[in-house]
Amino acid sequence: MRAQRLPLLIPALLIALVIVSGLSLLAGKVWIAPAELIAGDDRWPIIAELRLPRVMLALLIGGGLGMAGAAMQGYLRNPLADPGLFGVSATAALGAVISIFLGLAATPMVLSGFALAGAALAVLLLSVIAGQSGSVIVFTLAGVVISSLAGALTALVISLAPTPFATGQIMNWLMGALTDRSWDDVMLAAPLIVLGIIVIASAGRALDALTLGEAAARTLGMRPAVLQAQIVIGIGLVVGASVAASGIIGFVGLIVPHLIRPLTNRRPSAVLLPSALAGALLLLVADSVVRAAPTVSELRLGIAMSLLGAPFFLALLLKMRRQIG
Amino acid sequence: MTAVLEARNVSVSLGAGPARNAVLTDASLVLRKGEITAIIGPNGAGKSTLLACLAGLRAPESGSVMLGEVPLKCISARERGQRIGFLPQVAEVNWDIDVATLVTLGRLPHQGRWGQNTADLAAIAEAMSATDTAQFASRVVGTLSGGERARALLARVLAGQPEFLLADEPLANLDPRHQFDSLALMRRVATSGAGVVLVLHDLGHAMRVADRVVMMDGGQIVADGEPAAVLTPDRIGAVYGVASHPVTLADGAPSLVLSGPC
Numbered sequence: 001m002r003a004q005r006l007p008l009l010i011p012a013l014l015i016a017l018v019i020v021s022g023l024s025l026l027a028g029k030v031w032i033a034p035a036e037l038i039a040g041d042d043r044w045p046i047i048a049e050l051r052l053p054r055v056m057l058a059l060l061i062g063g064g065l066g067m068a069g070a071a072m073q074g075y076l077r078n079p080l081a082d083p084g085l086f087g088v089s090a091t092a093a094l095g096a097v098i099s100i101f102l103g104l105a106a107t108p109m110v111l112s113g114f115a116l117a118g119a120a121l122a123v124l125l126l127s128v129i130a131g132q133s134g135s136v137i138v139f140t141l142a143g144v145v146i147s148s149l150a151g152a153l154t155a156l157v158i159s160l161a162p163t164p165f166a167t168g169q170i171m172n173w174l175m176g177a178l179t180d181r182s183w184d185d186v187m188l189a190a191p192l193i194v195l196g197i198i199v200i201a202s203a204g205r206a207l208d209a210l211t212l213g214e215a216a217a218r219t220l221g222m223r224p225a226v227l228q229a230q231i232v233i234g235i236g237l238v239v240g241a242s243v244a245a246s247g248i249i250g251f252v253g254l255i256v257p258h259l260i261r262p263l264t265n266r267r268p269s270a271v272l273l274p275s276a277l278a279g280a281l282l283l284l285v286a287d288s289v290v291r292a293a294p295t296v297s298e299l300r301l302g303i304a305m306s307l308l309g310a311p312f313f314l315a316l317l318l319k320m321r322r323q324i325g
Numbered sequence: 326m327t328a329v330l331e332a333r334n335v336s337v338s339l340g341a342g343p344a345r346n347a348v349l350t351d352a353s354l355v356l357r358k359g360e361i362t363a364i365i366g367p368n369g370a371g372k373s374t375l376l377a378c379l380a381g382l383r384a385p386e387s388g389s390v391m392l393g394e395v396p397l398k399c400i401s402a403r404e405r406g407q408r409i410g411f412l413p414q415v416a417e418v419n420w421d422i423d424v425a426t427l428v429t430l431g432r433l434p435h436q437g438r439w440g441q442n443t444a445d446l447a448a449i450a451e452a453m454s455a456t457d458t459a460q461f462a463s464r465v466v467g468t469l470s471g472g473e474r475a476r477a478l479l480a481r482v483l484a485g486q487p488e489f490l491l492a493d494e495p496l497a498n499l500d501p502r503h504q505f506d507s508l509a510l511m512r513r514v515a516t517s518g519a520g521v522v523l524v525l526h527d528l529g530h531a532m533r534v535a536d537r538v539v540m541m542d543g544g545q546i547v548a549d550g551e552p553a554a555v556l557t558p559d560r561i562g563a564v565y566g567v568a569s570h571p572v573t574l575a576d577g578a579p580s581l582v583l584s585g586p587c
Contacts, residue, residue, distance in 0.1 A: 077417075077419045077420075205433055205436075205438070208430060208433060209430065209433050210419075211418065211419045211420055211422060211430060212417060212418060212419075212430060212481070213413070213416075213417030213419075215377075215382055215411075215413050216411065216413050216416070216417065218381075218382055218402070219380050219381065219382065219405075219406060219409065219410070219411035220406045220430070220431075220433045220434055220485075221401075221402045221403040221404075221405065221406035221407075221434040222402070223402050261420070265422065265423070265425075265426045266420040266421060266422045266423075267420070267422065267426055267429075267430075268420070
């Protein structure tokens with residue numbers, strides 16, 4: 001039984017990623033033609049120091065969020081699940097916002113550290129609340145509680161911000177973007193996101209078993225507590241590191257697995273890797289477009305993704321309603 | 326292999342505090358390969374709980390479930406999945422997968438991380454041919470009729486080539502013809518060497534098809550033996566409160582007719 005309805009899905013996505021990455025390095029407010037580069041262009045630093053880290057981050061974050069979304073949907077057996085649902089991104093954002101509030105965010109590592117600490121706290125809380133039960137329902141409700149608490153605390157911090165400047169800085173960061181990211185950001189995010197992706201990938205078989213529901217999955221060898229740990233740790237790493245590097249970028253994890261699923265045999269494990277590749281592709285295209293678009297000030301990537309994602313979500317709901325009706 | 330699946334003095338209680346009540350008390354039975362065992366009893370008798378214990382889904386509070394000489398709880402989840410197949414009462418199938426993909430899922434406890442090998446593919450093909458599901462392999466499970474769906478779900482379990490097949494009310498929601506077809510298929514599974522355990526509500530089917538009947542009432546096993554010895558009018562009257570009459574069908578097979586409350 002082949003895993004893909006389209007056997008060339010993964011190669012096609014890889015080729016598209018290579019092409020778009022190349023174009024993204026050349027495109028921007030300044031177009032740098034390849035011929036000029038080979039001829040010894042002095043704008044090389046623009047590519048090496050500005051565009052390359054940004055492309056790397058878009059690939060890592062998009063790939064991580066795409067895969068995390070596919071895993072979440074498989075775990076909750078719900079096509080409307082999103083990695084943001086467990087409160088990890090909201091808590092990571094709270095951590096980052098606190099660092100800005102305290103005026104510590106001038107050093108980028110501090111902001112990332114606070115965001116990662118926030119993500120770790122959410123993961124810890126999730127584990128403590130859901131406990132050893134491995135129950136998906138308790139787990140999801142715990143995520144909703146953590147998410148809304150983190151949201152409320154973020155609003156509190158914003159309202160207490162000492163200066164309008166700090167408020168602006170927080171709001172700006174919350175919108176999510178990949179502007180002015182350096183190799184430091186890449187070096188911090190890359191190992192965590194890659195590790196998270198590996199942890200999630202190792203849950204593939206258990207997610208497949210869950211297709212038949214919790215009881216049948218257990219009789220197929222799925223261990224609920226182990227799977228829950230893989231999901232919590234994998235998503236915590238991916239989402240925590242992503243929020244630390246870019247702020248909140250929504251909808252990637254929701255949209256991408258949907259576009260990919262019909263192209264596969266719909267087994268959760270068959271959706272994971274293509275979702276990572278397609279997530280990377282989507283975020284890279286979106287970021288390249290907002291960067292190269294001839295707008296006065298650059299459109300924030302987080303806003304662009306939400307503008308794209310919300311109508312998509314609505315269309316999805318309407319389609320599901322038609323199927324039920 | 327002659328390993329048996331065995332429950333030894335298994336007890337289970339549900340609920341907490343004063344509302345706690347025993348749903349299974351001191352149940353013991355030995356299940357053999359090559360046999361069809363029917364577990365029968367009124368609603369709430371503890372049939373599903375016993376089956377869940379045998380499948381490793383529920384840990385008994387006291388007593389133990391043994392697979393061969395080893396306690397089931399000491400066997401890894403994966404090996405348990407390879408050796409005991411479980412067909413739940415209400416089957417859940419997500420993601421609009423097609424029948425071929427569904428059957429493939431039954432191989433999960435056997436297959437390696439990198440997909441199926443030739444033994445896996447052979448087992449899948451055999452399960453689909455035994456259940457006659459290959460003809461609609463590419464159809465989405467949600468579009469199947471009740472009878473087709475029941476066969477596809479059974480093919481999923483058979484693909485795992487379990488030593489014991491435990492099915493919780495496999496005939497629910499099937500019309501009479503499909504019930505007979507399903508039972509014939511279960512007989513073939515038993516003949517091929519697996520132990521088949523069915524929770525049944527239809528006493529006539531139990532009489533006709535089972536090699537052995539285990540009758541439960543109030544969380545206890547009240548009778549265990551050959552169908553004709555267990556399904557006596559007296560016992561059925563005491564446990565179910567209905568009058569029953571053993572009959573012999575035209576082909577010589579024993580069956581049972583119920584005539585109303587007694």
